[in-house]
Amino acid sequence: MDCVDLDALEHAARAKMAPASYAFCACGADDEISLGENIGAWRGLRLRPRVLRDVTAIDTSVSILGQTMPTPIMVAPTGRHKLFHPEGERATARGAAAAGVPYVVASNSNVLLEEVAAERKSAPQWFQLYYWPKVAEVEALIDRLAAAGFSALVLTVDAPVPGWAPVAAREQHEPSPDIRNINMPGQPMARTAYHPDFVGKVMYPATWRELEWLVKRSPMPVLVKGVLRADDAVACVEHGAKAVIVSNHGGRHLDTTVTTAAAVAEIAPALKGKAEVYVDGGIRRGTDILKALALGARAVLIGRPAIWGLTVSGAEGVRDVLDHFRIELIRAMQLTGTARIADATPDLLAR
């Protein structure tokens, strides 16, 4: 797949997607301020390259939850991959595995979690959980995930109610038997979050109490995704979370939040020595990854670009997008005199 430039890839993906699928992928909440500012915040940071360093051998490896991974790159959880490719999450999983990249499978996936697990190679798979009110169903899912070899649960906490995205509300896809939330109880057809039935309804009522329960009940480490404040991040760890994902859900639910670049700069120092911190939202360049690491993130997650690759070339497209990020990261490290990930320290950035 030709991936000289992610903008060109997005255009190619858009041309292949049904308009409603593109709207679902691209949309941000309300005025799409956070959607744009996530990207702009990374671009706005200025690098202070070091010169005359030996950059012939670059080591991008990093330890993530105790496992050495080849790069600090992961695939973010995004739902409904059969909107983008007939193989759905199975192709995404194969592409991530080929790139050696951890894949966080979404609750709203369209492929059975056991079939996704069958694509796993050396890189781990994690499962993103929306906490729904029926405890017995959550427990059954946890047990299936553990049996299928998933190695972490990622509890998403930033969308107890869906946000409002005008772009997606105008272009709603019709419910279809192919697009089911197949890992959810009853395997319901995916429905739009903009249906009047959902307005104001707390769909995922997790609180600190549920987090504590999940940590006790899950044989897998529990991570929390969607944290934007240091006090919340510290509380997550006090309640047993093993890591925190700094995220505003790609700007899809609450608009005009702090950017994830600003939030990770606040949160990473607060969790130093206590828990790992990852960040997502608007990562589009190798330099963005390097900046995130310099701010204290252990790794980044990639959302929409992985979907663009999936749409254009299935598993190969996902692998190529992830390789593209890895190659750009290596180049950014070479051009800034950063031979190892540990050398990506805050002084790499202008204050």
Ligand SMILES: Cc1cc2nc3c(=O)[nH]c(=O)nc-3n(C[C@H](O)[C@H](O)[C@H](O)COP(=O)(O)O)c2cc1C
């Ligand atoms: C189409 C789409 C669906 C998503 N679905 C979920 C989801 O089900 N659960 C979740 O925690 N995050 C979800 N996200 C958010 C991503 O995990 C991630 O936070 C975000 O996409 C990162 O920003 P980026 O797309 O700019 O890289 C979704 C994002 C997109 C684009």
